[in-house]
Amino acid sequence: MAALRVATGGGHWFSALALGVTLLKCLLIPTYHSTDFEVHRNWLAITHSLPLSQWYYEATSEWTLDYPPFFAWFEYVLSHVAKLFDREMLNVRNLNYSSSRTVLFQRLSVICADGLFIYAVHECCKCIDGKKASKELTEKPKFILSVLLLWNFGLIVVDHIHFQYNGFLLGLMLLSIARLFQKRDLEGAILFAVLLHFKHIFLYVAPAYGIYLLRSYCFTANKPDGSVRWNSFSLARAASLGLIVFIVSAVSLGPFLALNQLPQVFSRLFPFKRGLCHAYWAPNFWALYNAVDKLLSLIGLQLKLLDPNKIPKASMTSGLVQQFEHTVLPTVTPLATFICTLLAILPSVFCLWFKPQGPKGFLRCLILCALSAFMFGWHVHEKAILLAILPMSLLSVGKAGDASIFLILSTTGHYSLFPLLFTAPELPIKILLMLLFTVYSISSLKMLFRNEKPLFNWMEKVYLLGLGPLEICCELIFPLTSWQPRYPFTPLLLTSVYCAVGIAYAWFRLHVSVLTNPAARRTKKQ
Template sequence: MPEHNATSEWTLDYPPFFAWFEYALSHIAKYFDPQMLVVENLNYASRATIFFQRLSVILTDTLFIYAVHECCRCIKEKRAAKDILEKPAFILAVLLLWNFGLLIVDHIHFQYNGFLFGLMLLSVARLCQKRYLEGALLFAVLLHFKHIYIYVAPAYGIYLLRSYCFTANNADGSVKWRSFSFLHVTLLGLIVCLVSALSLGPFLVLGQLPQVISRLFPFKRGLCHAYWAPNFWALYNAMDKALTILGLKCNFLDGTKIPKASMTGGLVQEFQHTVLPSVTPLATLICTFIAILPSVFCLWFKPQGPRGFVQCLVLCALSSFMFGWHVHEKAILLAILPLSLLSIQRAKDAGIYLILATTGHFSLFPLLFTPPELPIKILLMLLFTVYSFSSLKSLFR
């Protein structure tokens, strides 16, 4: 057998834990339709296959439902008078469980983001409950299910160091360096190392770790995803195209030397800009780092407890979405879902949530491109948007 399989151009570009998850599903899938497990059956889609895929998404969403329950419980426990917070908790549950973006990405477009976001929200809930080791373990496991969550890893790292490894007994919340806990740092390090060893260890032993890394970070796929996530690089590409057209009309550019490859041609690839400087992965990394720096700085030096952590998490997700390399349009959900937790606490955050959710969800429309799906996605988004505006308006009169 070859060391790796390249039957399809759409390779398994998720970390090993997700491969084990699919391996477990395959033992059930064979009872529905064994042909779906044949690697060479590209684009195979029988009724039994579709039924199994939809059913598996629904069943794994139970983890997401449990995580939402824990997040709502954190909201209720913030006050002694729980009856006052029954309405915010209910609104939060609906905003998360009925999230338009997650609904179409998983249940129409078909993916398994529900249980992955369930892991993330559950880890956030555990950190809010000061169960730091559980939260760290859940997030470490999540990273080895889908590495896109590395976008928010700085928020987790800084918050765990600040809240778990240091104790701030001062009235102003400043860090007391002498209260550093070496034991707590060791425990966090052990969690990260053990989870990573369990995930990547076998590939390291077999000498296949470079192959895994190359699939997890396929830089040759180009700066932008096929649908152009609405971020800074989409504006950059649009500006390059506009300058190219202008240059051709003014005879500043030679049309025979301009490549005809498109950045939206389905299977994405590397693309050189015509007028503006071409962007490298390192450049996107630097831009992302600069963008997240203020939020992690505030999380360390001006801590606001769990609320500050969630704010930093949202800002890290948005920064990575705006400046990251080859960003998928559905990555906006990484900011919208945790922002739901903040939207029910302050009117200002509710306003930000409504703007981001409306524009972010609209940007997911290209995922559903067939004519029968058009009225479905418009109706679902209208229903969710109307509920979001009306419920948050009733909460913050």
């Protein structure tokens, strides 16, 4: 506790929040864990038992190493602690090994790695602008933000029940964001470059970093209207950013370049043969696209407009990770998803360059990049919604409009994670934690912006309240119906499609707020 107080600058309430959530994580150690638990156990075994030259070739388990090299080295370091708990977990051939000591070690490793996340949250709280407000008025948003981040429902259930290391990775991203807010641009760039070599999914937000650093760091002066002075471009600063990317990439990929294994590494990092959607559809545009295609195919069969023998055998509702063809609508290719994602992020990137608003403008662009990639990317995992929800927490305590978008996005995005925890003992846990987080989020943000317009209109209220009947239908009613044996994936489909509507709505509102921001228009007119 004393060490935590030092790290947080003596903030007693912050220490209490951090300690409280850490104790909760310890209580969740015995809960269900997914196949991701075996994924990371296998990676511990690979990096500990095999030479570097075999890390990205080993295929004894189906859960092959498919994260960038820094994460592989992270597993390598952890493996040297793991052997003190149970050496058998480090045997590559011990598939699906989960002794009590193995479970204890892997759970504790996630909890300990979250120390970086706790520090990053503390640094993010420093970025809340308090120049024009009293200490009391700035402490309240900081407290709310700390709860929204440290006690984030999605992060707790995905990392500490389902099992992953998102807290550690998102901690790196939040710390990088905090450094940019603190005008420590080079530190922020270094942290993000390192993050990319821990998990390549953060390429989604790389355009926001690239444009912001180019404009705010490489150009040393701006015109009165906010546009850049082209003669103020600093070649030295641009070179320093390029050098950072080169050095980090060389440290990460250099050993595999020396082994002539880069093609093999990249083939593991970008496996395009997994299909458009994950087994459980992420609640994005393609979930809606798939649902429309499925509906049209059913109508076509009923009206005898389609030949049953010509319908593709690979079903998108089979619950398997595979490639499939759509029945009525055009089949989507990786190139099509890339073009859609690129078109979706262009408006926010454009605004970041031509309508600069400092670090807050960068943060909006980052969130939109993450959301756009989630909405239109290839084989998106439902857990990727956390890349947008956590950064959006920082904006939620600043403006009522942002708070409204955050509440819709977080409530819908968090509920979409429910199917990840499908065992009976976890049902009351996920419902209770979700309710506690959601009720606190809504009540605290309503209180923070009580002098402004209501955070929700009547349609938004009806939509969010609809999550209750949806849960009752999926968990209680549907399993008792005669449809369950024939259509077992119906609850997943309903959850995905319903949540996709809310996330798409939040994405649209955030785009509108960026394109119509009054501050941006004033900057342009000055």
